[in-house]
Amino acid sequence: MQSHFDQTVGNQSKIGHCRGVQLDFDLRSGPKSSSPPAAVPEVFRVVDLTRKIRELLEKGVGDVWVEGEVSNFKRHTSGHYYFTLKDSLSRLACTLFRGQADRLGQKSLGRLRDGVKVQLFGRISVYESQGNYQIIVQKVQECGEGALQAKFEELKQRLSGEGLFDPKRKRPLPKYPRRIGVVTSPTGAAIRDFLHVLHRRQRGISVVIYPTRVQGKGAAAEIAGALRALGVPASLGIEPVDVIVVTRGGGSLEDLWEFNEETVARAIADCPVPVVSAVGHEIDFTISDFVADLRAPTPSAAAEILSADSEELLRHLAQMSSRLSRSIGSRLDMIRQGLEGVLRTVLFSEPARRLREHQQTLDHLSEGLEREVTTWLQTRRLTLERIAGGLRFHSPERRISEAGHFLEVSKNAMWQRCDEGARRIRSCLEQKAAVLGALSPSAALARGYTLTLDPAGRVIRQAAALKEGDLLVTRFADGSVRSVVSPPPDGGGR
């Protein structure tokens, strides 16, 4: 941030310089400087002239820091911001584009309010369609912020060099403080938030407020004084506190400035009681945060850190209490058992009692026996029942039906096989029959052959086997005739 400050100074001289550039610019020279000056003057189109002016401004002025008061601040529906920066003598149109506004963040954006003096960093340019020049805003800071930042960095470095921020210096905070000192404004939001959270989390914590101013010149001295007084409570005549919280709500760098003063830093470092610093919001860091034993991001967070959840503690206590009882209870049980053992031994060693004891033991035993028999019977019955259950599972009915089923399946399979075999045999037979058919005598008869049989039905194969008068049966295709062998016409010979 030191650089911002330097830049501010640097840019002021730059503006002065570029004014010279503008003066040097000769409008009459026009775009074509080669044309003779005496000829018809060059005429620009408005757009060309505007563009030329824009280029000159952007080149000649460019990036600058400028300081003034914000007015007419508006957010357009497009998300861009438009406003005017003015002082008593002049005004400057300002545009902050949406993307840049997002990058700037809420803190910078929050500074842009009507009537607030700010420093802007941006590029001077020309809005061509209107012919207006304007600054395209890139950074926003409050006036004097640069100087304050520089001072902040200087002190931070110096104290850091002294080892004031050394983690080894940080003292542990009491885990369950019962009495908290708070250095803050009694009317601020910080104390309200702090007490609210504290009360919600845990009752029974006392708070002692040491009221101080928390901003403006002189506040630092008050804060330092409060820390010194609370650190040595005897000086106040009050009971000591377990921890001290230095706090205030959010604000601008200037608002928080008193917490960046060396006197506060020293008072925190020297305080004999641990100190928590909760100044501003999460993003704000002050020197007091660095020196304190703990930095809380907000006043509420400080309260949260310092007050353990009482519900949780009570649960823990209940647990501890039951463990206490259990551990003594188990020991007492052990002792009682031991005592009973001893007592029994003592009784047994006395003869008079022993008889009684024996009697008792006998009774006890017989009672036990009875009980045992009953139990035994009961056990047996249970076993029987279990066996019966098992038997049911293995019953013949079940096995028969299983076997029946198996048979059925086997039978089916068998039949299927048989069918298949029969079919195969039949088709084989049919084939053979066809072959046989072709060879059968009736086929030959149909072709005109005849078959000659003797009366007994035997086939006559040789003529020589016949003699005159033998009876012949000649079978034709369509029937058979009987005939008798007649004598040969001339002494036989065929």
Added chain:
Amino acid sequence: MGQKSEKPTLESAMQRITAIVSEMEAGDLPLETLIVRYEEGVGLVKFCQEKLTAAEQKIQIISRDATGAAALTDFEEPDA
């Protein structure tokens, strides 16, 4: 610790209770010690519970008179 510390804090009491419980659970304390510890533990638990459930949350503010002498008065919260 363990001796009659005049005024235990919640923190020291919690620590002591934890120590007592683990000592007792270790199981090698003589009976008398065990009973003494038990009573101490129960007392401390009660003390912590009372502290934690105390209804009153005392908020005070320091004021100083013209001579610089400090005084504590009850703090009235500013209206929101």
